[in-house]
Amino acid sequence: MQHVAGHDAGHEPGHEARHQAQIETGNHAQAEAPSRSAAARLSAWMRTRSWAIAMTVAIVITVGGLVILETARERIAAEYETALEARDVTVQLSALASQLSRLSAQQNEFLLTKRDDAAHAFCATATRIRASEEPLQRFYRGPKADSAELASFTQIRALIDARIGAGAAALQRAAAQPLDLAACGSTSGAQAVDAALVDSTLSLLRDNEERRAQHALAASRADQRISTLCAAGLSALNIVLFILLFRNLGIQIDRQARVQRQLITQQGELDQLVNERTRQLEALGWHLQAVSENEKTQLARELHDELGAILTASKMDVAWANRKLKESAPDIAQKLQRALANLDQGIALKRRIIEDMRPTVLANFGLVTALRTLADEAAQRNNWTLNLRLPADDIQLDEQTEIALFRVAQEALTNAAKYARASQVSIGLQIGTGEVTLDIADNGVGIMPADLKRTHTHGLLGMRQRVAAHGGRFDIRRGVPKGTDIHVVMPRASAASQPGSDASSAPANTHL
Incomplete structure (x- = not known):
């Protein structure tokens, strides 16, 4: 008894677990049924709307690609402009370094020859150097240069001014008589400047501008590659769309051609049926007209023969009675006279009806x-x-x-x-x-x-x-x-x- 009870006690929890699992499986299946139905409806909708969906996706991709191409074009233009500007600044810095070298050469020439034209040439070069500094100053103060580059250029400009002042002072000291060096600017308090420091700073700025130009060119090349890939992708997409479009158009044209052929065939059958019915109706119309004419002829003949005879006989009898009663019964004779007039009208009406139905004058x-x-x-x-x-x-x-x-x-x-x-x-x-x-x-x-x-x-x-x-x-x-x-x-x-x-x-x- 204990064994049986233990067996039942051990069996009961497993049975309940399986029953609970079956209930959960049924609930899960019932929960999945609406999802499968929704998936089937979505699949059917996708099949019926596949062409519209493909066209929508293609249009979205095309518009996105055009936006990317336009953005890349603007970036390439900006990067090329940056590279050109950096190259221009590099050229201006190189020209400035060349002018500084010419300034040193003109100073040495004066120190060796003591000629006044060498001193004037020195001042003219100094004026050109200061004129060359103005566009560089505007560039480094602009938004495209950072504060470090502006500080370096400001330092170089101060060094160049000091270099020009120190050179002009050296010319005055070496001259036998005072020189007119007003074009060189102020020479008071000018100190000697290491030319190597000026050259190294200019080289540093030139290297920065070269790197900026190279970076802009590299970025523009990358954008060009992206633009090329986008253009190739759009071209491939358009080719695929054109193929699908022409295929769909071909299917529609074939369908329309089949429908047109069916319509032409049906139209021919309808025309043939209409022509046949028209011929039958025309034949029926002629038959009815012929029957009507025959019936009119027969009725006119009967009216002429039968009714005419009756009316004529009646008129003769009434006329005879009228003559007999004219003197003995004038009232009756008057009535008979009126009857004769009515008979005459009836005979005239009979003749008119006969003429309308079958004109005797025509026959x-x-x-x-x-x-x-x-x-x-x-x-x-x-x-x-x-x-x-x-x-x-x-x-x-x-x-x-x-x-x-x-x-x-x-x-x-x-x-x-x-x-x-x-x-x-x-x-x-x-x-x-x-x-x-x-x-x-x-x-x-x-x-x-x-x-x-x-x-x-x-x-x-x-x-x-x-x-x-x-x-x-x-x-x-x-x-x-x-x-x-x-x-x-x-x-x-x-x-x-x-x-x-x-x-x-x-x-x-x-x-x-």
Whole structure:
């Protein structure tokens, strides 16, 4: 029992440790899941925005490189300026040392020859030495020289003044008579100066300026190397970017070319479909017009035969009854007389309807007579002044062509009566070789350009479709200075009536 208890006691802590480890592992996995999701989103964003990121990085690197190049250029310019200035100061110090040597030589020459021109030359050299000290004094007092160099130059200047004074005093002592050495400056209290000290101090300053010039040149060379590396890096980066850009442009151009080819193919298919549908609609339109004309002809024939017979018989019966009752029943006779008048109006209405549906004058006398009759009736109704340019003799045209031209003239005169407010109408018909031309013009308000583009003007569309179905040309424009001009050209034999045409085969496509 103690063994079992001890085993359970030893097993229980390990089990709890493993359970705790599993819980911690699950919590850690749950904590890592959002981070993996965020990493996946970041990776997807990087893939979709890689080109933009690359361009941004390239622009930043390019701008940084340009800034570095500009900074290096400014530093190189400053360093070259410093080197030139140091070289200039070195030259001035060398010139000063040379003038001091010439001063010593002129002093020795006077001591040997005792000539006055040697003394004057000594003073002239002293004046040039003091003039040469001025630019050096300005340089060493400037910001580019340190205090030690200024102190050294101040010491040298004092030594040079002492050297000139001591030399002038030596000349006065050695002269047989007093010399005019005012140009040399004050010679009182002048003490002898060691020339080696002056030369060593000048050499020290020259060496400092040489080192400064060498240091500036070395720094400028280092900056030039940095500029060269930056320029090479920028050039390489630009080459890589251009390669990537042209590659991307090539991909885009290929994609656009494929899309363009697809669009061209689709456009061709759509054009073919539109042309096919247009031909079908034109054939259907011609078929409907032909059916309408046939129905009008049939209805006009029935009205003429059936209704005409009924109205004529009724009129004869009413007239007979009117004669019989005229004396015995005058009231009834009066009613019958009114009925006769109504029958006459009905017969006239029947004739007008028949003429509108199928003009008998067109069928019996031809197009020229039909146009003249149509124009005369319209002129009487609307008080128009007519100008007819019609052939003297009637012409023989295809039946469909005659009907199409007559309907166009009928619709044009109807529009002129409804909308044009015209007072004069002109109709012309000309016969050419293989074609016939119809011109209709009025002096009304004139059609507006916007009306020519509207799709709900069924009268114009009907005329245009009727002429196009027969292979003709229809043109309508605003007259000059006002009014409307209609110009129609049609073949003498209608294209719709020729064998094998779309219009002639339209009855077979009535199911479309």
